[in-house]
Amino acid sequence: MIKLSERLEIIANLIDENETMADIGTDHGFLPIALWERGICKKIILSDINKGPLEKASENIKATKHGIEFDLRLGNGLETILPREVSTLVIAGMGGALITEILAADLEKSKSFEKIILQPRNGQSKLRYWLLENGFNITKEELVKEGLYICEIIVAKPIYKESNENISWLGINFELPGIEMIKGNQLIREFVEKKIKTEKKIINKIISGGNKEFPLNNEKILRSEGRIIFMEKYLEKVDEKNGNHICGV
Ligand SMILES: C[S@@+](CC[C@H](N)C(=O)[O-])C[C@H]1O[C@@H](n2cnc3c(N)ncnc32)[C@H](O)[C@@H]1O
Structure with a gap:
């Protein structure tokens, strides 16, 4: 069994049983291997922009002798994964500016994950500011000592997911028929897809009119995004x- 550093142990403890996860910038792959060994995650993706770290992760996987094929992906940031492909993202051990860049490269994709666990080595204020400005809530924070440093771990969730238990502010739950009531009806997909199209049009309109009056991350966009996800x-x-x-997705 892999023994995690205190920093990675805290991150591992923020992941609940049955979550699926992608470790972006996995390097040695210790966190995913430990999560798999503990039976926490059924699906795990190890992703890195460099070949060397993935080879290192591969060696570490072999050393565990579990004979399991892990899902290793080579590429930049979130480019290696699909929207909603996993429930939880971990981006740890990088600078806050790089983490921000990775999340901002595809905001819609970043918001499609239920939970994002971030551990910036520096630039924490920039990252927190970006999260709050772009429709995420910071739901938990942890501090952990690593040598001389005190590391910060930030858990963020997209606002509409945070409000999921009480989605009445989106109104959408009252606009769709109960699934059990219309089971088997062929029109339901077309009916809902039309509504999704309308929400996308709303978002595009706000974005194309993007100016001071319609800032890109305004409430209306968040509302429409939440309705689309629902x-x-x-x-x-x-x-x-x-x-x-x-x-596919
Ligand atoms: C210091 S290691 C962190 C390893 C591990 N996540 C941890 O916290 O212990 C940073 C890793 O991020 C990778 N990396 C850097 N930029 C990246 C990017 N844009 N997308 C994916 N991985 C990246 C590097 O190749 C390196 O393996």
């Missing part, structure tokens, strides 16, 4: 109920 999840449930196989 409706996409609704469609997944419809497919499950109707026994359809969903390909």
Whole structure:
């Protein structure tokens, strides 16, 4: 069994059983290996921009002798994963500016994950500011000593997911028929897709009119994004109920 440093141990403890996770900038791969050994995560992606670290991770995986194929991906930031492919992202051991850059490169994708665990080595204030300005809530913070340093660990969640238990502010839950009531009805997908299209049009309109009056991250965009996510999840449930196989995302 891999023994984690105190810093990685705290990050591991922020991941609950049955979450799926991607470790962006995994390097040695210790965190994913430990999560797998402990049976915490069913699905784990190890991603890094450099080949060397992935080879290192591969060696460490082999050394565990579990004979398991891990999902190793080579590429920049979130480019290696699909939206919603996992529930939890970890980006640890990098500068705050680089973490911000990785998240900002595709804001829509970044917001598609339920939980983001960040451990910036520096530039923490820039990162916190960016998160709060771009529709995330900081839901938990931890401090941990590593040698001479005190490391900061930040857990962030997209605002609409945070409000998920009480989504009435989105209004959308009252606008769709109960799935059980309309099970098997062929029109439901078309009905919901039309609504999703409308929300996307709203977002595009705000973005194309982007100026001081319509800042890009205003409440209306967040509301529409939240409604879209809710409706996409609704469609997944419809497919499950109707026994359809969903390909891709
Ligand atoms: C210091 S290591 C951190 C390792 C591990 N996450 C930890 O916290 O112990 C940083 C890793 O991030 C990778 N990295 C740097 N920029 C990246 C990017 N844009 N996308 C993915 N990985 C990146 C580096 O190759 C390196 O392996």
